[in-house]
Amino acid sequence: MSAQPETESMRPPSAESVADFLRRMRVGIEDGLDPLTAAQRAATELPRTVRRALDRLSRRLQGEYYEDEWGFDEEFAEAVYPLFEFLYDVWWRVEVDDVRNVPSHGRALLVSNHAGSLFPFDASMILGAIMKEHPLPRWARFLVLDWAFVLPFISTFMKRVGGVPASTHNAARLLDQNELVMVFPEGAKGTGKQFSDRYRLQRFGRGGFVEVALRTGAPIVPVAVVGSEEIYPKLADARPLARLIGAPFAPVTPTFPWLGPLGLIPLPSKWRIAFCDPIDLSEHGPDAAADRRLLFDISEQVRETIQARLYESLVKRGSAFM
């Protein structure tokens, strides 16, 4: 499995090679061949990159590709990677601290703060940080708000890039398969908070993530993401609309919905992602998962770690946009 996206074969063919192909095909047809054979003959002269792209296309159309039991499709993830790479490098100029705290193999639970009201990009940027900066890059899976899996297109997209519906069953099964799993315990409360509450962590659910970590013996890596709060500053909430479409909230930002689709362009804030020291829970054993008090203690410890790191990163980052 190549971790680095294979960009070579994705590049569109140059105009010359297309013209060359068409010219040779015409010659073939004039020689009295049927179009299919002519196309085949002309294709022999195509550059290797084009032939490889055609080969890949053919495999995909025939269903000869790999997707795992969760619907994660690595080739698809690699194909959409350049878009997120652009956001990562150019748009948000992400800086990363201590990426080596992410284990290079085996199970681990990444716990992060959650923000970005319209479309929370923090999962994709953490993913990008691990893929780009880690010495041994690997794809991480992430738990997604349930509501996303009712929606057309979004549900399919999330599934193909490694998202699963937020449920402790899914998280536990993924960790048992030694995957890297990303969770956002704040959930919709984190993404839906007002701009004035930015970088103030909300309640951490019911501590389900600690339960899963204890049961599977996975270490917890707290992650503090700075920059995600400024991409879509949420000024107000259109509650009736949210209720109408069944969404947890319907944000109103300085640009959305005023500028229409243009309002969906996130603001170019500056990001800083910090991976904190892993918290090893193996000393407690799997039976400790039933201990409510322990769950809340650990949950609170993780929350405080992230909150402290957020303040630290905010100071390091300085100005939000420059």
Add this chain to the structure above:
Amino acid sequence: MSGRRVVITGVASQWGAELARRLERDPSIEYLAGIDDAPPAVELERTDFIEADIRSPLLSRLLPGTGAETIVHCGIRWFPEPGKPSRVLHDVNVIGTLQLLAACERTETLRSLVVRGSAAIYGCEGPAPCFFTEEMARRLPLRTRFQRDASELEAYIDNFARRHAEIVCCILRYQPEIGPGLDSPLVRYLSLPVVPTQLGFDPRLQLVHVEDAAGALEAATRNPARGPVNVAPSGAISLSRILRLARRPFVPIPHPVFGPALERLGRRLGAGPLYGDGVRLLRYGRGVDNGRLRSDIGYEPRFDAVGAVRDFASATGSRRIGPSLHPGDLAGRLAGFGR
């Protein structure tokens, strides 16, 4: 297993008949009987055929006389058939099961009861867990008639099992079957010349290969486990990949009109409407964990989720006539030529 007396209800169904055929070959089974309201389509050698409607109280008088030690209930119907419209399904599935349980109460020789149920009891929802385990039944709202029926009849069996601790009650929760030669609405749907799908949705499915479906039923008859057991292949496969492997062109249509459109199209092309929770299944999909089937029943499925589809595709693909104009083939020929 020595000297077992086995009674199969719903023996005229494909699964009941196949089970009878498999058990007939086993000399350790001394007596084999099949109950249904019509004789099975295949010739059975030593199976006693008893003609009775499962919904009738007559069953309570017939069953004790057979001295059955194992009863396998294959009479649960998933989809309407000619002569059995959807109105009758509820009667057959729920009232039939109730009558059967009443008859079981009077059969003193009974040791085990195996029921061929459905994974529809888990429901079909977008945000559902990706792999249901057996204890997660009824966590999600049951939205279709068939899902509610599946849940209701399991509740009766649970109740029966609680009162009769000496009888092993095993409920098999089947995912939909697939296989060459199988006649079911889902297979007919996959065999449409152009397959409609729901725009923007790509469900994860698990389709049980017919051979594994019959094999699991046989294994559960020989070695029943207490409580529910999921019957599904390992892994999962998305609908778009199924259609690509089966070389079926597909047209996505908006999901609100998918159900009605399929009904129209299906009637014209002879595919029939989808059964039970089919429309929801083709929107959100469903995955179950088959750990209990492998460990407690001891049956290892021969095909995984992708393998079952591949086998189906290779068997149906050979029926194609004329040159293949699949876009994937064209691209492949262009890429592979002159290498």
